[in-house]
Amino acid sequence: MINRFRSAGMYPSLDAPVFSQHGGAVGNNFQLAMTGTGGTIYYTMDGSDPRTPADPVVVAPPVTLLSGNAPKTVHVPVNATDQFFDGSGTAWNLAGFNDSSWTSSFGGVGYESGSGYQSFISIDVLSQMRNLETSCLIRIPFTPGVGVLDGKSSATLRMQYDDGYVAYLNGVEIDRQNFQGTPDGDSSADSQHSDGQAVVYQSVDISDHLGSIHEGQENILAIHGMNVSSSSSDFLINAELQVGNAPVGGGNGGGISDSAIEYTSAIPISSNTPVRARIRDGAGTWSALTEANFFPTTDALVISEIMYQPGPVTPAEFDAGFDDPSDFEFLEIFNAGDSAIDLNGVTRESHSTTRVQTLRLFSPVSVPWLSRM
Numbered sequence: 567m568i569n570r571f572r573s574a575g576m577y578p579s580l581d582a583p584v585f586s587q588h589g590g591a592v593g594n595n596f597q598l599a600m601t602g603t604g605g606t607i608y609y610t611m612d613g614s615d616p617r618t619p620a621d622p623v624v625v626a627p628p629v630t631l632l633s634g635n636a637p638k639t640v641h642v643p644v645n646a647t648d649q650f651f652d653g654s655g656t657a658w659n660l661a662g663f664n665d666s667s668w669t670s671s672f673g674g675v676g677y678e679s680g681s682g683y684q685s686f687i688s689i690d691v692l693s694q695m696r697n698l699e700t701s702c703l704i705r706i707p708f709t710p711g712v713g714v715l716d717g718k719s720s721a722t723l724r725m726q727y728d729d730g731y732v733a734y735l736n737g738v739e740i741d742r743q744n745f746q747g748t749p750d751g752d753s754s755a756d757s758q759h760s761d762g763q764a765v766v767y768q769s770v771d772i773s774d775h776l777g778s779i780h781e782g783q784e785n786i787l788a789i790h791g792m793n794v795s796s797s798s799s800d801f802l803i804n805a806e807l808q809v810g811n812a813p814v815g816g817g818n819g820g821g822i823s824d825s826a827i828e829y830t831s832a833i834p835i836s837s838n839t840p841v842r843a844r845i846r847d848g849a850g851t852w853s854a855l856t857e858a859n860f861f862p863t864t865d866a867l868v869i870s871e872i873m874y875q876p877g878p879v880t881p882a883e884f885d886a887g888f889d890d891p892s893d894f895e896f897l898e899i900f901n902a903g904d905s906a907i908d909l910n911g912v913t914r915e916s917h918s919t920t921r922v923q924t925l926r927l928f929s930p931v932s933v934p935w936l937s938r939m
Contacts, residue, residue: 570773580604580853583829583843589858596862597832598841605847607829608822613840616826617852626811628722631779632708632787634767634804635688639668639705640675642694643751649703650751658703659734659788665705674726675704675791676802682761683802686726691801700754700796704789704803712782720810721776727791728764728802730755734788735779740772745792755792764802776809820852835860871898 583602592598600607608616641649641658651657652664673688677696691702723733723741730744744755779785791803829843839860845853876894888894 578853580845580847580851582854582856583607583845585858589860591861591863592835594862596835598835599832600829600843602845605845607843607845608826609829609841609843610825611839611841612825614825615842616823616844617820618823620820628808628810631710631807631809632706634806635673636706637672639665639670640689641668641703642691642699643701646750646752648751657737660737661784661786674804679799683800686765686802695801697796700793701751702791704791706787707784709784710781715781717811718809720773722808723770723772724767724806726765726767726802726804727759728800729759729794730792732790735775736785738778740775741770749790753792755794758794835862869897869899
């Protein structure tokens with residue numbers, strides 16, 4: 567996935583630096599090492615980014631090659647092989663197939679015997695499918711203009727479906743949902759796709775098939791729609807196809823921030839420290855960010871008292887609103903050292919976990935920890 571983003575110019579070409587330990591508790595003498603290739607590592611220890619902001623990346627909106635209202639032809643097969651090939655032997659999912667006997671119209675395909683899908687259906691196949699068939703073949707032709715695909719790096723199939731489908735682009739399968747095996751005219755979906763989900767376009771990345779779209783000539787998006795059962799009360803199939811532009815501008819720019827430090831050797835961590843690091847090459851290209859928080863441990867922090875399963879609530883405590891003995895459970899922690907201990911990141915783990923965010927503990931004061939165990 568990262569390589570796909572890189573090829574689209576949406577992710578840096580440099581790998582991010584790697585920490586010898588990616589955050590968490592560390593010993594008092596811990597030293598953080600960083601490794602990376604392709605440039606110089608810069609880091610900060612104050613929570614800021616070692617890179618100054620770059621110009622924004624501009625991504626143009628996708629181009630719709632065919633919409634849900636596109637013209638299409640539809641056929642409900644009455645047996646396993648019905649209309650899968652025409653008289654010349656051309657397959658139904660290829661350009662050039664003779665579909666002159668098929669129903670021709672625009673918009674969504676399906677039926678609704680109750681209520682719910684009516685507004686999504688323009689081509690009604692109730693009489694052909696309900697209590698009879700589970701498969702429906704749909705051909706959607708489109709002809710992109712020459713140059714439409716220039717600079718495009720992604721393609722997306724968007725589907726409304728109840729209950730399953732196999733989709734083809736110029737005869738090559740590009741996606742399937744809720745069906746396994748070899749489809750034929752008697753195929754049905756393996757499982758249901760709920761009505762609420764069916765009406766929402768589901769996006770599928772088909773960028774690997776972007777090169778299969780031909781400019782200046784007819785292409786065919788073919789959908790073999792399937793219902794889970796012929797007795798189903800409804801059925802819906804519709805499709806859209808979009809292609810995307812490569813981002814322009816911005817991205818890897820940005821200078822070295824004033825707080826950035828060039829990494830030359832391992833860094834001692836002596837207090838709670840956020841570390842953020844990037845690699846920058848000679849051309850000014852930055853890697854993605856590596857960041858982690860480090861919390862040095864100390865032997866001076868001790869649990870000095872535990873109250874667990876106290877006795878019954880007294881009448882006075884009950885009258886004060888404390889009706890559960892567990893209200894009186896606590897841990898008391900104590901700083902046995904001579905200097906303050908920063909408790910940021912310290913946790914107590916049991917069947918629930920408590921994390922201290924900002925407390926600093928000074929000697930010789932003990933602090934009750936009132937969270938329930």
